[in-house]
Amino acid sequence: MRKTTRSAFAAACAALAVTAAACGTTSENTGQAQPQDPRQSCGGPDGKYTIGMSQANLAEPYRVRMDADIRKAAEQVPQFEDVQFSDAGKDNAKQVSDVESFLTKQVDLLMISPNEAAPLTDVVRKAYNSGTPVVLLDRKVNGDAYTTYIGVDNVDIGRQAGEYFKDVLFPDGGKILEIRGLSGSTPAGERHDGFMQGIEGSKIEIIGQGDGDWERSLGQEKMDALLKAHPDAQAVYSHNDPMAEGAYLAAEAAGRAQQLKFVGIDGLPIEAGGIRSVEQGRLQATFLNPTGGEEAVEAAKKILVDCRPTEKKQTLPTELITKENAGEVYARLNQG
Amino acid sequence: MSEQTHEREASPSAPEPPRGPSRREVAETLFRFQSFFGLVAVFLAAIVLSPRGDDGQILFLTSDNLFNIVRAVSEIGIIAVGLTFVILIGGIDLSVGSVLGLAAVGSAVLLVNDDFGVLLAALLVLLIGLIFGVLQGAAVALLGVQAFIVTLAGLNIARGLARMWSGGETVQISYGDGEGQAPMLFSLLGERTFGGVVPIPALIFAVVAVAAILFLRYSAYSRHLYAIGGNEKAARLSGVPVNRVKIVAFALSGFCAALAGIVHAGQLNAGSPNDGLAYELDGIAAVVVGGTSLAGGRGSVVGTIAGALLLGILNNILSLNSVDTDMQLLIKGLVIVAAAALQRLRPTA
Numbered sequence: 001m002r003k004t005t006r007s008a009f010a011a012a013c014a015a016l017a018v019t020a021a022a023c024g025t026t027s028e029n030t031g032q033a034q035p036q037d038p039r040q041s042c043g044g045p046d047g048k049y050t051i052g053m054s055q056a057n058l059a060e061p062y063r064v065r066m067d068a069d070i071r072k073a074a075e076q077v078p079q080f081e082d083v084q085f086s087d088a089g090k091d092n093a094k095q096v097s098d099v100e101s102f103l104t105k106q107v108d109l110l111m112i113s114p115n116e117a118a119p120l121t122d123v124v125r126k127a128y129n130s131g132t133p134v135v136l137l138d139r140k141v142n143g144d145a146y147t148t149y150i151g152v153d154n155v156d157i158g159r160q161a162g163e164y165f166k167d168v169l170f171p172d173g174g175k176i177l178e179i180r181g182l183s184g185s186t187p188a189g190e191r192h193d194g195f196m197q198g199i200e201g202s203k204i205e206i207i208g209q210g211d212g213d214w215e216r217s218l219g220q221e222k223m224d225a226l227l228k229a230h231p232d233a234q235a236v237y238s239h240n241d242p243m244a245e246g247a248y249l250a251a252e253a254a255g256r257a258q259q260l261k262f263v264g265i266d267g268l269p270i271e272a273g274g275i276r277s278v279e280q281g282r283l284q285a286t287f288l289n290p291t292g293g294e295e296a297v298e299a300a301k302k303i304l305v306d307c308r309p310t311e312k313k314q315t316l317p318t319e320l321i322t323k324e325n326a327g328e329v330y331a332r333l334n335q336g
Numbered sequence: 337m338s339e340q341t342h343e344r345e346a347s348p349s350a351p352e353p354p355r356g357p358s359r360r361e362v363a364e365t366l367f368r369f370q371s372f373f374g375l376v377a378v379f380l381a382a383i384v385l386s387p388r389g390d391d392g393q394i395l396f397l398t399s400d401n402l403f404n405i406v407r408a409v410s411e412i413g414i415i416a417v418g419l420t421f422v423i424l425i426g427g428i429d430l431s432v433g434s435v436l437g438l439a440a441v442g443s444a445v446l447l448v449n450d451d452f453g454v455l456l457a458a459l460l461v462l463l464i465g466l467i468f469g470v471l472q473g474a475a476v477a478l479l480g481v482q483a484f485i486v487t488l489a490g491l492n493i494a495r496g497l498a499r500m501w502s503g504g505e506t507v508q509i510s511y512g513d514g515e516g517q518a519p520m521l522f523s524l525l526g527e528r529t530f531g532g533v534v535p536i537p538a539l540i541f542a543v544v545a546v547a548a549i550l551f552l553r554y555s556a557y558s559r560h561l562y563a564i565g566g567n568e569k570a571a572r573l574s575g576v577p578v579n580r581v582k583i584v585a586f587a588l589s590g591f592c593a594a595l596a597g598i599v600h601a602g603q604l605n606a607g608s609p610n611d612g613l614a615y616e617l618d619g620i621a622a623v624v625v626g627g628t629s630l631a632g633g634r635g636s637v638v639g640t641i642a643g644a645l646l647l648g649i650l651n652n653i654l655s656l657n658s659v660d661t662d663m664q665l666l667i668k669g670l671v672i673v674a675a676a677a678l679q680r681l682r683p684t685a
Contacts, residue, residue, distance in 0.1 A: 058661070091613065092608065093611075116506055118604070119605060122605065
């Protein structure tokens with residue numbers, strides 16, 4: 001038996017040796033972006049185009065809406081015959097395969113909202129270097145091997161949220177709780193940093209924090225504990241609306257929902273989204289985080305149909321949503 | 337890939353009377369190669385169903401696409417090979433996805449934060465997988481706890497360790513000679529050789545597959561595996577070192593999962609504590625589609641490899657045809673049920 005175990009080990013080591021010895025490899029892991037000639041991929045207004053959209057996951061309502069926005073906007077462009085969607089289910093490896101399938105299918109343009117930056121960088125670079133224009137949405141990759149990036153400035157959203165607390169909710173200072181997004185995801189860090197900039201110079205104090213991982217249920221769970229530890233809390237700043245809703249549920253169960261103010265981010269214009277929560281009075285305010293779906297289709301049209309260059313980076317505007325404008329914003333975002 | 341399976345039944349090897357193949361034996365052979373026939377059928381179907389490119393070529397058959405499939409399958413394939421050993425003894429290993437995550441995170445942390453060399457880091461990570469497997473095997477064999485429970489606990493423990501080791505965050509791997517950079521050697525895992533065509537992970541999968549096939553074919557260990565899977569009590573009574581065999585099976589499974597984790601980190605240039613989530617289920621699916629019985633005692637590594645490739649081709653052709661994810665899940669589920677149902681029709685027990 002000892003002998004057999006050893007031979008298994010040897011076999012596996014041999015596997016590694018093969019790897020180490022493999023020479024003449026091409027580099028997907030390393031290598032530079034080759035700047036694309038925008039005219040190369042452009043077929044003009046007479047062409048018919050296929051677009052592949054690789055979504056990181058469809059577990060978040062925000063991403064379902066992003067796909068829907070793209071689908072709807074693409075219907076307005078007669079040249080965009082075929083828009084195909086894939087769902088990576090939060091799995092980086094699956095998303096790499098999804099993109100490879102799109103390349104095999106020879107899509108004319110790739111849209112992608114990467115699950116994580118580093119693992120998707122290589123395959124996005126491969127697409128870009130092979131001449132396929134790449135539109136990045138919401139989340140980035142490393143380096144500059146893409147055609148255009150469309151997304152919000154999360155530091156700016158955080159700062160505006162901080163200023164709203166400082167100027168509107170607690171001009172004389174207050175004690176608040178922060179429910180954060182998944183630790184390590186860039187928007188969570190940026191929405192926190194921006195918020196700290198926004199409340200600078202005020203007497204607002206963050207007395208408790210919890211990681212809600214962007215999820216409603218975890219937001220509720222963390223708030224349960226935070227409420228017990230900090231009975232003097234006056235408000236909640238949550239990195240997204242679902243966690244703010246969860247926090248509200250926890251406060252409601254503790255009989256304290258009416259004494260606390262809740263502020264979220266995302267302002268998704270769907271029935272279960274943050275704008276409705278503001279309208280119905282559970283959230284005090286939310287900040288619009290547009291999905292960029294419409295803008296992505298516009299960029300694709302520029303590249304493929306109009307033969308015009310796009311900006312490398314397009315920052316989407318955010319907007320404060322309170323009870324006063326919630327109805328109007330909801331209607332505006334759902335028109336057309 | 338060799339067409340032969342080297343499957344052995346649990347029953348004591350009574351000398352067979354010399355005669356030509358009976359109908360029953362023909363049927364038995366057909367069923368034995370079920371996964372292989374399935375693989376061929378799915379491959380042919382994929383050719384027929386493949387979309388055509390601009391110049392009329394069959395996109396499924398482009399070498400780029402075929403190698404993409406093998407690359408995508410490689411991690412699940414390596415895991416499934418290890419799982420086959422455990423399932424052959426009638427056990428199960430639910431921890432492999434988490435061990436993959438632990439190994440991916442471990443590789444990234446050791447290379448990037450701790451400045452280890454590639455070989456040392458890889459050996460350490462493989463050792464961790466091996467020890468993890470040994471401990472699980474020992475709990476199953478010596479404490480007599482059900483494998484399902486032990487490895488369910490292992491699933492949570494490995495995931496917890498992965499989160500602790502990485503601080504809950506993705507560890508990015510950048511390459512170079514400086515501090516905090518991984519040696520260029522590790523980046524080979526994400527690359528392709530033989531003129532930029534064959535992905536390195538596919539080569540590693542092939543090596544693991546061949547090693548496992550040879551190991552099962554030529555070692556006494558293999559007879560013991562099938563014997564325990566067929567009838568543990570009888571195996572014990574006939575002098576099979578049951579506990580040792582069990583521990584080795586789990587050790588091999590842990591080892592393979594760790595190897596898959598190293599491949600994962602190298603391919604994706606990052607180790608995330610969420611890597612390999614639910615991969616254990618994909619691995620089990622490959623084993624089952626490959627014709628190995630979850631009850632143990634019957635099946636083969638060749639079948640598992642065919643099963644993994646079959647599911648990979650299925651994924652690929654569904655993606656190429658833009659079948660949406662919901663429908664893909666449904667179809668994959670039906671294929672797994674069909675494969676298991678076919679096994680039930682097999683003539684011998």
